[in-house]
Structures are given as structure tokens and as C-alpha cells.
Amino acid sequence: MATYDSLFSSLGLEQWCSEGKSSGPMSMADLLNKNKGESAEPASIWELPFPSMDALNESCAAFPQSRELTKGLEQGFLAIKDSLSLVLDPLTQPLSWFLDGALYGMLNTPWWIVIPLLLAVVYVVTKSWKLMLFVGGSIVLLAFIDHYDYAMQTLAIIFVCAFLCVLLGVPIGIAMARSNSLQRMIIPVLDMLQTLPPFVYLIPLIFLFSVTESKLYGIAIILYAIVPVIRLTNLGIRLVDKDVIEAADAFGMTPRQKLYKVQIPLALPNIMAGVNQTIMMSLAMVVIASLVSAPGLGVLVLRGIRNLELGVGLVSGLGIVILAVILDRVTKASLARINVSQKQ
Amino acid sequence: MAKNIKISIRNLYKIFGPTPDVALEYVRKGMGKADLLEQQRHVLGLRDINVDVHDGEITVIMGLSGSGKSTLIRHLNRLIDPTAGEIRVDGEDIMSYTEEQLRKLRRERMSMVFQKFALLPHKTVLENAGMAKDIRGYTTSDFEADARKWLARVGLEGNEYQYPHQLSGGMQQRVGIARALVSDAPIMLMDEAFSALDPLIRSDMQDLLLELQEELKKTIVFITHDLDEALKLADHLVILKDGEVVQQGDPQEILLNPGDPYIVDFISDINRARVLRVRSVMSPPDDGDATFAGDISEKDNLESVLLKSEGDMSLNFRVVRNDQHVGTLHMKDLARALVPTAASADRNKNAA
Numbered sequence A: 001m002a003t004y005d006s007l008f009s010s011l012g013l014e015q016w017c018s019e020g021k022s023s024g025p026m027s028m029a030d031l032l033n034k035n036k037g038e039s040a041e042p043a044s045i046w047e048l049p050f051p052s053m054d055a056l057n058e059s060c061a062a063f064p065q066s067r068e069l070t071k072g073l074e075q076g077f078l079a080i081k082d083s084l085s086l087v088l089d090p091l092t093q094p095l096s097w098f099l100d101g102a103l104y105g106m107l108n109t110p111w112w113i114v115i116p117l118l119l120a121v122v123y124v125v126t127k128s129w130k131l132m133l134f135v136g137g138s139i140v141l142l143a144f145i146d147h148y149d150y151a152m153q154t155l156a157i158i159f160v161c162a163f164l165c166v167l168l169g170v171p172i173g174i175a176m177a178r179s180n181s182l183q184r185m186i187i188p189v190l191d192m193l194q195t196l197p198p199f200v201y202l203i204p205l206i207f208l209f210s211v212t213e214s215k216l217y218g219i220a221i222i223l224y225a226i227v228p229v230i231r232l233t234n235l236g237i238r239l240v241d242k243d244v245i246e247a248a249d250a251f252g253m254t255p256r257q258k259l260y261k262v263q264i265p266l267a268l269p270n271i272m273a274g275v276n277q278t279i280m281m282s283l284a285m286v287v288i289a290s291l292v293s294a295p296g297l298g299v300l301v302l303r304g305i306r307n308l309e310l311g312v313g314l315v316s317g318l319g320i321v322i323l324a325v326i327l328d329r330v331t332k333a334s335l336a337r338i339n340v341s342q343k344q
Numbered sequence B: 001m002a003k004n005i006k007i008s009i010r011n012l013y014k015i016f017g018p019t020p021d022v023a024l025e026y027v028r029k030g031m032g033k034a035d036l037l038e039q040q041r042h043v044l045g046l047r048d049i050n051v052d053v054h055d056g057e058i059t060v061i062m063g064l065s066g067s068g069k070s071t072l073i074r075h076l077n078r079l080i081d082p083t084a085g086e087i088r089v090d091g092e093d094i095m096s097y098t099e100e101q102l103r104k105l106r107r108e109r110m111s112m113v114f115q116k117f118a119l120l121p122h123k124t125v126l127e128n129a130g131m132a133k134d135i136r137g138y139t140t141s142d143f144e145a146d147a148r149k150w151l152a153r154v155g156l157e158g159n160e161y162q163y164p165h166q167l168s169g170g171m172q173q174r175v176g177i178a179r180a181l182v183s184d185a186p187i188m189l190m191d192e193a194f195s196a197l198d199p200l201i202r203s204d205m206q207d208l209l210l211e212l213q214e215e216l217k218k219t220i221v222f223i224t225h226d227l228d229e230a231l232k233l234a235d236h237l238v239i240l241k242d243g244e245v246v247q248q249g250d251p252q253e254i255l256l257n258p259g260d261p262y263i264v265d266f267i268s269d270i271n272r273a274r275v276l277r278v279r280s281v282m283s284p285p286d287d288g289d290a291t292f293a294g295d296i297s298e299k300d301n302l303e304s305v306l307l308k309s310e311g312d313m314s315l316n317f318r319v320v321r322n323d324q325h326v327g328t329l330h331m332k333d334l335a336r337a338l339v340p341t342a343a344s345a346d347r348n349k350n351a352a
Helices: A007-012 A014-019 A028-036 A053-059 A068-107 A112-125 A129-144 A147-177 A180-194 A198-208 A215-238 A244-248 A254-290 A299-305 A310-342 B021-027 B033-040 B068-076 B099-108 B126-131 B133-134 B139-151 B167-184 B200-215 B227-233 B251-256 B262-265 B302-309 B333-337 B342-351
Strands: B005-016 B044-056 B058-064 B086-089 B109-114 B185-193 B221-224 B234-241 B244-249 B295-297 B316-321 B323-332
Touching: A007 A014, A007 A053, A053 A068, A068 A147, A068 A198, A068 A215, A112 A129, A112 A310, A112 B234, A129 A147, A129 A310, A147 A180, A147 A215, A147 A254, A147 A299, A147 A310, A180 A215, A180 B251, A198 A215, A198 A254, A215 A254, A215 B033, A244 A254, A244 B109, A254 A310, A254 B133, A299 A310, B005 B021, B005 B068, B005 B109, B005 B221, B005 B323, B021 B033, B021 B044, B033 B044, B033 B167, B044 B058, B044 B221, B044 B244, B058 B227, B068 B086, B068 B185, B068 B221, B099 B109, B109 B167, B126 B133, B126 B139, B126 B167, B133 B139, B133 B167, B139 B167, B167 B200, B200 B227, B221 B227, B227 B251, B234 B262, B244 B251, B244 B262, B251 B342, B295 B302, B302 B333, B323 B333
Parallel strands: B058 B221, B058 B234, B109 B185, B185 B221, B295 B316
Antiparallel strands: B005 B044, B005 B086, B234 B244, B316 B323
16 A cells, blocks of 8 residues: 555546556665565655655556656667767768867877977967966976877867867857847757756767767867857847947948947957857866767876876876966967957 | 028937837827826837928037937938838938948948947057948058048047047047048938037037038038037027927027027026127118227127127127128117027016
8 A cells, every 4th residue: 555545546547557567667665665574654644755756656556657757768869869870970070080180180290390389379369478488388397297198189179179169159159149039049058058067968979979989079078168159259249339339330331241340349358258268168078078088188087086096197187277277378368469459 | 591401301200119100199199208108108209300401501409318319310310210200311212212222321421420439449540430431342541541631630640540449538539520521421410429528628529520511511410418519510400309399490590589488498508698699680781870880790709799899888880791781780789689588588477
């Protein structure tokens, strides 16, 4: 006898209940109860169980258990998995090529070309000798302790993923800024991507793509890191001074001219703040993505955790901090340059 | 006044709200602004506006905030579309324009100067000045000479490569004016163009505008809430209140014969001697028997005549235009014109 027997009998559903016998596997609680040899009969109203799926299942075998929900989800996903990957596989294939290409390029170009090239890029975007020297010193330090290859792998992945985030995110943000209904639709998706623990969406990705393919972690990183650039592009364009937009209209700009000559340039500080956030989030994710075979400093962190190699973990962690500081300073400095030229 | 009508506004209504057409019927039946807001939840922007803007004149539209003047000027280039009514520019009904025609109108026939300048912060002064030409597809080298010329004309020589944020408010508005001039549009819309500037700079800018107008003869529609500014600039003055035209005409005429207690209120603080001009108070030429204390121009204001007469109320002056005797100014008439408006007496009577 279970608590909710009377509920089903009063509804006249006994027939239906006895027809389906509990096909679901036995739950751990059932197993324990069985071993103890006592029924789950509550003694008083104080112990009345919540009418959850499992509690109702006890009274009526045909009622599904909550395990069947997760199981159903899993089976549903597995059922559409093949057709889904048939579509997604070729669509995302270029991502694998980009990532593999970037990794190959970064690692097979001699260090005495890569380091000066990076420094040149830093100087071009920040116009600051001090920052360039700092970046140079940091990379030399990493190379000196034999973490150069790992650091370059991490950087290569970040460059590719952040670039794709901007490429996809800015147009999405612009479209959102132009249509309120699109904004209402996209914002919940962004909220979900941002709050869902990154480990959770690694699971379906593992089912969809093979772990040997680099696009697996590429997609995970892009999904996680694209959110800020979309949000801040949308915000930036919506915040463009209404008076300037009105002037653009009054002088007869076409919508396209308005976008390229007014809205994007004026939203640029916000868009760049989004790019900065996107880069920092790619770095955070590239470490987690080492769980699904992303190369780089994350692999060392993982080794440190798995084998309890304290030193390896600490040093690679420090390497990640250095990369984070470099990326943050460089993007912030270029952002500051844009801000200065736009101060109103 | 045989001047051409450049812009003509006929029976223009603007109502803000979800169903303006329904509200329009109530307004046509005579519902007032307050009732419309209370009963219909619609805001009456403009009611039955009829204004002609003449070619080559400065038409000033004056009213307090909320009177609908900024709404009105935005109808002229259709930044706001009316609920009902007709707007003609050069005889063409711009309400029937396609998007392409409208864009052409805004690019080539109308320019606009804004209260908050609305310059592009990421462009240099030179590029901002050439904005209208840039929109039409010209390159910087095409319009550079033009832009430099007008920047120099508004007193910004040497600032071409600075950014707007490096300039003071007055200088930024000079860029705004240069931008309107570089577009070569015959019509200039100025939306409270000088209201954000401090009084001295504002006065400078008014002088600059009058000076430019002397030379260019553009058709200017100027919005302001400042009566002194309106009287200084206007060839034709339109006074708006709660979305309706209270009175319009020659500013001197309005000053001498205000048609509404609202306007009397408005003009009560004005220095009449400085605003009124000789031509508004002179009499037709006498037949030589009077003795003249001197010659004055019809454009002189009464203050300068007072100064000349040293306060002697028995004098007469000969009014000349291009060395021709066109009228006589009796100091007695001058004194009468300076008496605070007759209507204010009526008002007192009404109040009693």
C-alpha cells in the first residue's frame, strides 16, 4: 500500500494502473527499502510525500517514474542524433579546418618568427611600447620554462574562436538592435548559454561529434564565448545618440549608410568591450575544453588534477594567468584608443 | 510682399497615440489638448497649422516648450509624418513623395542644424562639415575646398583636423552651420540652434547668421523659445501655443498689435525701444513745413533715435531710404509706441 492509492481508486483508474506494470528499472531507494524489508508507508501526515512522479508510481505502476524522463530525453536525443549530425557535421567542418590550421601554423612556424609577429600585432593595436615589452617578457618567460608550445596552442584556439565569435556575433547583435521581437527571442537563448554550466553542453556535443575532431571543443568555446559580443553589440547600437541618428536621417542617409557611417562607429567602444569579454571567456573555456581533448595549457592543468601533480598544475595555472593578463591588457588598450577618439 | 512661397503648410494636424485617426475626429470637433489627453489618451501635437514660408526670408517659429515647435519643424522634412494635412515645398506635395524622392529632398534641398549639434564624434571637423556631400557619394577631396571655405566663413579656419569633442559648444555649432551650408541646400531648418549656447556666444551666432543671410538669401526656418532671439532674426514670426498658431506676421506688427493675452504676456518684458524700428512708427512724409532735427534711416531702432533726440519730445526726424524722403517720425509717436501695449490695459480690465 502506498500513500496515493486512494487518489487513483477515486478517479477510477485502477484498471489502467494494473495494466501497465512497472517497466522502469528499480530505483536506488526501492532497492534499499527492499533490503530493509519494510514498506514505504508513511506513519502520519507529517511524513506525507510530495506527489512526485516516483511517489505516484508507487501507487500506480502505469505512472512513469522520473527516471524515465531523463531516459526519454536521452533516447530522444539519440534518435535525432544521426540526422542532426548529418546536418551539423558538414556545416561545422570549416571550424575543424580553421582550428587545425591555426594550431599547425602556430606550432610549425619557428619561434623567432612567431614571437616578433605577435609583438608587432600588439604594437599595431595598442601603439604602446611599454605594453609590447610586457607581452614580450611574458612570452619569453613562458618559453623559457618550456611552456611555449602549450601557450601557443591555447592562443591559436582563442584567436580562431574569438574571431569566429565576432564574425557571427556582431551581425546577430546588429539584427537584434534593429528588431525588438528578435531581441525578445534571442535574449533567453543568450541567458541560457551564459548560465548553463559549460560541462553540461559538453555532453550532447560529445554525442554529436567525434572526440578526435577539433570542432568539438571549438563549438563549445564559441557557444560559451559568443554571448558578450552579441549583447554588447546590441546594447551599443541601441545606445547610439538619438540626436546623431536624427541628423543622419535629416541629411538623407540610407539605412545602410546609417549603419556603416554612424551606428557601428559610434557603437564601437561597446562592441570592443564585448570583444574583450569574448576573448576572456574563450580563455576560460579553452581550459575546461581540455576535458574533450582541446590541446594547450588546460591539458597540463588536467594532468595536475588527475595525477595530483601540484607543481605541474600550479605552473600551468600561472601560464593561463599570464595569457589572461596579456589578452586583457592588449584588448583594453586598443579599446581605450577607440574611446579617446570618440569622446563626446 | 511679392515673394515666392517656398514651403506651404496647410491644415496640418499631428496627434500622438495608438489610434490618431480616431482622436483626429474629436480634435476636428473641437476637443482641447487637456480633454483629449484625459478622455482619449492621445497627445495633441499640432492643431490646424497654416504657415507660408517665403523664399529668402527667415521665418521664426516661437513657443514655449511643449508648444509643438520642434514637432512642426520635423514635419518639413518628414522626420515626423503628420496625422492630416498638406506640406508643399516648391509647390510639390512632399506627402506623396516616395522614399527615394524624400531622400533626395533631404540631401539636396533641405539642411538642418540641431540644438545639440549632433556632429559625428569620430569624424574630424572637416569631414563633419562635408557630411551632406559625403552622403551624396562625393569623396573628401571633392568637397574639401568647399568645406574649408565655409568653415573659414563661420570662423573655424585652422580647426579642420580637430575632432568635435576638442571644440567648445559655440564652435561645435559653427561646424553644424558649416555642415548645413556645405550641403548647398536652399532651405535651412534650425531647431533651437542657439539655445544650448551661453548668451554672449548666442548673440555672436545670431549676428553670424544674419550676416550670412544677407549674403546667401537662404530660406531659413528657425525654431526658438527666446523672444529676443525671435525678434532679432525674424522676417516672419509665428507664435505657437499648445500646438496652435496664436498669431503670425511681421514681428514689429505683432509687437505693436498683439492679438492675444498670451502674446501680451510674452512681450511684456521686452525692451521695446531696442526692438521697434522707425519704419513701424513713422508717418507718411509731411509737406515740408515741419522742421527736421536730423535724418534717420527707416531701419534704425527707436533706442538710437532716442539717443539722437536726447529725450526732447518736441522734435521731428526725417526718415530716409537711399537718400529719399520716405516718412516723418514725430517723437510723440515714438513715445506712444513705447507705452506698454494697449492690450495689457484690456487685460487688466478683463481681469477686474
